[in-house]
Amino acid sequence: MIAILNRVIELVELDLSDDVDLASVAVNVGTTEYHVRRMFSSLAGMPLSEYVRRRRMTVAAADLLGDGVLLEIAVRHGYGSTEAFSRAFRTVHGVSPADVRRDGGPLRSQPQLRFRLTVEGNTPLDTRITDRPAFQLAGHAARVPLIHEGVNPHIQAHIAALPVSEHERLKELSSIEPAGLLQVSADVDPDYTEGSELTYLHGVAVGEDASVPDDLxxxxxxxxxxxxxxxxxxxxxxxxxxxxxTASDWFPSNPWRLRPGPSIVAVLDRAEDFSTATCELWLPVERE
Known part of the structure; x- marks a missing residue:
């Protein structure tokens, strides 16, 4: 996977004016576009599309410091008008092309990424692989923004709005593994962009043919x-x-890749104030 991501970076640099045909790249190296996008965003801390835009605007800034015509520079970098180019430029650098030509900056450059695998071995991941038949996740769903770090207040509010009796009713419905109350994230943006919307479901796992109450x-x-x-x-x-x-250590070192599907967190044990917890993170995978 590390070699694949570095190949993607090389292709980006070959033509910054165009987007990489990631689907073709993935097929040629025996993986999937979904997996490449998820691994790139997890390791780089940004979606591939954002990285391309930042690199494009980094090179464009150098062009602006020359004598080229603004429209020609915009077209060279894949924009059909100076207005579209200027909007993208300001988003990355915080200033307009005119400001740069007048003042020389300030500029926010995006260096070319290089992915490297560092194996330390001092934090082993407690992992198991399991095959599961088809099943259902039943509960209360809401659309919430993706937040990478810390508590997601939108999810907190969604759960807090449910009465205690509803948590107990859901627990009674739980009939298969993963057991107990579950935190489910579905319909997640493949680029894992922070702020993008996903479906969060507070619920339980039941059999494929289980009868589920109509209000769930x-x-x-x-x-x-x-x-x-x-x-x-x-x-x-x-x-x-x-x-x-899982992205930085486990997937690059194991013959598995992510496949589309929900990710599930099962809370096995927790402190009364939820300051600490023992959890299982379930991710859908397939062999490379």
Missing amino acids: DVIAVPAGTWAVFRTQGPYPAALQSTWAA
């Missing part, structure tokens, strides 16, 4: 393989650290 939302989950990562410690910091480690 349902996510159908097809049969497939799951990588299950067990984590314990401060909540949600330990869980989020494990999530990040």
Whole structure:
């Protein structure tokens, strides 16, 4: 995977005026566009599209410091008008092209990325692989923004709005693994862009043919393989650290890739104030 991501970076640099045909790249190296996008955003800290835009505007800034015509520079970097180019330029650098030509800056340059795998071995991931038949996730769903670090207040508010009796009713419905009350993230942006919307479901897992009350939302989950990562410690910091480690350590070192589907967190045990917890993170995977 590290070699694949570096190949993507090379292709970006070959033509910054155009977007990389990531689907073709993925097929040629025997993986999927979905997996490449998720791994890139997890390791780079930004979606591929954002990286391309930042690199494009970094090179464009150097062109602006020359004598070229603004429209020609805009077209060279893939924009059909000076207005569109100026908007993109200001988004990256915080100033307009005219400001740069007049003052020489300030500029926010994006260096070319290089991915490297560092194996330390001092933080092993407690992982198991399990095949599961098709099942259903039933509970209460809401559309919320994706937040990478810390507690998501939108999810907090969604859960807090449910009466205690509803939590107990859901627990009674739980009939298969992953057991107990679950935190489910579905319909996540493949680029894992912070602020993008996802479907969050507070619910439980039940069999494919189980009868679900009409007032509950349902996510159908097809049969497939799951990588299950067990984590314990401060909540949600330990869980989020494990999530990040799956991209930086586990996937590059194992013959598995992410496949489309919901990610699931099962809280196995927790402190009364939820300051610490033991959790299982379920991610849908398939062999490379």
